[in-house]
Amino acid sequence: MKILFLMSSVPDTTSKINFTENDTKFDEDGIQFVINPHDEFGLTKAMQLKEKLGGELVVLNVGTAKTEPVIRKTLAIGADRAIRIDVEPTDSYFTASQIAQYIKQNNDFDLIIAGKESLDYNSGIVHGLVAEMTGIKFVNACIGLDVIENNVIEIAREIEGGKEIIDTTMPIIIGGQKGLVKEEELRIPNMRGIMMARKKPLEVLPAFEAEVKSKIEKFEKPPSKGAIKLVEKDNLDALINLLHNEAKVI
Amino acid sequence: MSILIYAENQNGKVSKGAKELAAYAKAYGDKSGQEVVAIGFGLENPKELYTYGASKVLNVEDPILKNFNAYAHASGIAEAATKENASLVLISSSNDAVYLGPILAKKMQAGYLSQVMALPEDGDTFIVKRKTFSNKGIAYTALLTEKKVLRIAKNSFGLKENPVDGNVESFNPNIDASAYDMLKVIKVEKVSGKVPLTDADIIVSAGRGMKGPENWGMIEELADVLDAPVSCSKPVADIGWRPHAEHVGQTGKQVAPNLYIAIGISGAIQHLAGVNSSKYMVVINNDPEAPFFKAADYGVVGDAFEVVPALIEKLKVFKQG
Numbered sequence A: 001m002k003i004l005f006l007m008s009s010v011p012d013t014t015s016k017i018n019f020t021e022n023d024t025k026f027d028e029d030g031i032q033f034v035i036n037p038h039d040e041f042g043l044t045k046a047m048q049l050k051e052k053l054g055g056e057l058v059v060l061n062v063g064t065a066k067t068e069p070v071i072r073k074t075l076a077i078g079a080d081r082a083i084r085i086d087v088e089p090t091d092s093y094f095t096a097s098q099i100a101q102y103i104k105q106n107n108d109f110d111l112i113i114a115g116k117e118s119l120d121y122n123s124g125i126v127h128g129l130v131a132e133m134t135g136i137k138f139v140n141a142c143i144g145l146d147v148i149e150n151n152v153i154e155i156a157r158e159i160e161g162g163k164e165i166i167d168t169t170m171p172i173i174i175g176g177q178k179g180l181v182k183e184e185e186l187r188i189p190n191m192r193g194i195m196m197a198r199k200k201p202l203e204v205l206p207a208f209e210a211e212v213k214s215k216i217e218k219f220e221k222p223p224s225k226g227a228i229k230l231v232e233k234d235n236l237d238a239l240i241n242l243l244h245n246e247a248k249v250i
Numbered sequence B: 001m002s003i004l005i006y007a008e009n010q011n012g013k014v015s016k017g018a019k020e021l022a023a024y025a026k027a028y029g030d031k032s033g034q035e036v037v038a039i040g041f042g043l044e045n046p047k048e049l050y051t052y053g054a055s056k057v058l059n060v061e062d063p064i065l066k067n068f069n070a071y072a073h074a075s076g077i078a079e080a081a082t083k084e085n086a087s088l089v090l091i092s093s094s095n096d097a098v099y100l101g102p103i104l105a106k107k108m109q110a111g112y113l114s115q116v117m118a119l120p121e122d123g124d125t126f127i128v129k130r131k132t133f134s135n136k137g138i139a140y141t142a143l144l145t146e147k148k149v150l151r152i153a154k155n156s157f158g159l160k161e162n163p164v165d166g167n168v169e170s171f172n173p174n175i176d177a178s179a180y181d182m183l184k185v186i187k188v189e190k191v192s193g194k195v196p197l198t199d200a201d202i203i204v205s206a207g208r209g210m211k212g213p214e215n216w217g218m219i220e221e222l223a224d225v226l227d228a229p230v231s232c233s234k235p236v237a238d239i240g241w242r243p244h245a246e247h248v249g250q251t252g253k254q255v256a257p258n259l260y261i262a263i264g265i266s267g268a269i270q271h272l273a274g275v276n277s278s279k280y281m282v283v284i285n286n287d288p289e290a291p292f293f294k295a296a297d298y299g300v301v302g303d304a305f306e307v308v309p310a311l312i313e314k315l316k317v318f319k320q321g
Helices: A037-053 A065-077 A092-105 A126-134 A191-197 A236-246 B016-032 B046-052 B070-083 B095-108 B217-225 B234-238 B269-275 B304-320
Strands: A002-006 A009-011 A033-035 A056-062 A081-086 A111-115 A137-149 A152-159 A162-169 A172-176 A202-206 A214-220 A229-231 B002-007 B035-041 B056-060 B086-091 B111-116 B127-132 B137-143 B148-152 B167-171 B184-190 B202-206 B230-232 B259-263 B280-285 B298-301
Touching: A002 A037, A002 A126, A009 A065, A033 A037, A033 A065, A037 A056, A037 A065, A037 A111, A037 A137, A037 A172, A056 A065, A056 A092, A065 A081, A065 A191, A065 A202, A081 A092, A092 A126, A092 B111, A111 A126, A126 A137, A126 A172, A126 B095, A137 A162, A137 B095, A152 A172, A152 B095, A152 B184, A229 A236, A236 B280, A236 B298, A236 B304, B002 B016, B002 B070, B016 B035, B016 B046, B016 B086, B016 B148, B035 B046, B035 B070, B046 B056, B056 B070, B070 B086, B070 B095, B086 B095, B095 B111, B095 B148, B111 B137, B202 B217, B217 B230, B217 B259, B217 B304, B280 B304
Parallel strands: A002 A056, A002 A111, A056 A081, A081 A202, A111 A172, A137 A172, A229 B298, B002 B035, B002 B086, B035 B056, B056 B167, B086 B148, B111 B148, B202 B230, B202 B259, B259 B280, B280 B298
Antiparallel strands: A009 A033, A137 A152, A152 A162, A162 B184, A214 B137, B111 B127, B127 B137
């Protein structure tokens, strides 16, 4: 089985978010980049499938050289090799076009796993567009995946207030998230993995020609909330009063 | 010209998200001189959308199409957009709509922006504000295409009523139903009864401060009094005190209620990233240094085991009044 894992490198959740160049750019100064948290579930799932069924696990990232330490981390966790398409991933359409063109040239993947959304620009669009651009079918918000036999798979998809089980076939692109594997199964690199990752191939490809459909004009920070209003624990009527008369939520 | 909205339903009833889309579309339609048209798949009460500003509802009645399939629904929406001469299509941020968004955009050859939090800005260029960086940043983003699909962030515009006269039209789009075989749904499991967390107006949430799963009775009672669903923090789901489906936070469910009550939750950044779209947040915690006190609107410093039962009693009296 051949698996392609689409990886986003995003700021660590605890990062302070600031903007620079007249608020037109995200300020990366001092930011620690990590594997997108939604992607981590897919990476571990891909490792489990590879170990069970054999095959190859390839990582694909669209990004400049600064994403390489994060790509190396996926190799340390166990991916076999990596591809980096050397361009800043600006809008979703542009980024999806890069990935889709790579897949069209290397169209022997059975399973393509992405995270349902990257936790920087929060669009949740790229993997779905890749599916449409390549004609490969797509299921989003996957919280479970089992290979039944040959190319037949069963996918659990999160829906409002529950889940549905879908019977389908590979090749397929999925948007993964928590649930795809258990939290305690998530893999982190060990020393041996880190040493081995240094020798694994990381191929850098030039960007493909592609269209841009959107452009960020400027950023701003959300308005800061006013100071918290504290209520004494023996005066809870005051809390009910605030919720009813000020916030008007009860 | 018209603005088309994808009006989803829950067991046949127009969803909260659909009403919010109609309200958004009506407000923008009034500014730009466009009518609001909705497309629904098996809506039982389509006229309810008139209240929020949709003056025409295309209702697809084919029983096969009532069930969600991203490809089938995207194809129906795209056909409706052509028929109604709509170059702007709005979808909600439900799991289904998030799934079909890119499929629809590609089918319509449209540009697509998600997590849109307000009406388009005034001016010649089409620019909308998007939520980014888990609500720690707002990106003013220009959409450069003639046709556009916007996915509106949950509870960002509100359910503003703006009643209009309308009509319902039965609609039979030319959909290739083979998509239902390609992705065959063999089982659906839904928690019955309560409103899903992602659609709730009020959520009562609890964390490790509750000391053990046996103490959730008071959390559920408080939730019942407020007619709210219960959620929890990540550690509580990880240790197995509560089901994973209740986990709200960055890697759990992202929620945006009007009121979020956090009991015994310290307020780690990962937790706040999933709840900071709430309109108001209340924190109840015995540690005055808990980070949640910096994020919430209202707070009570105190032992949950005293505060919660007292709050339940006070709320019961309030509800009777």
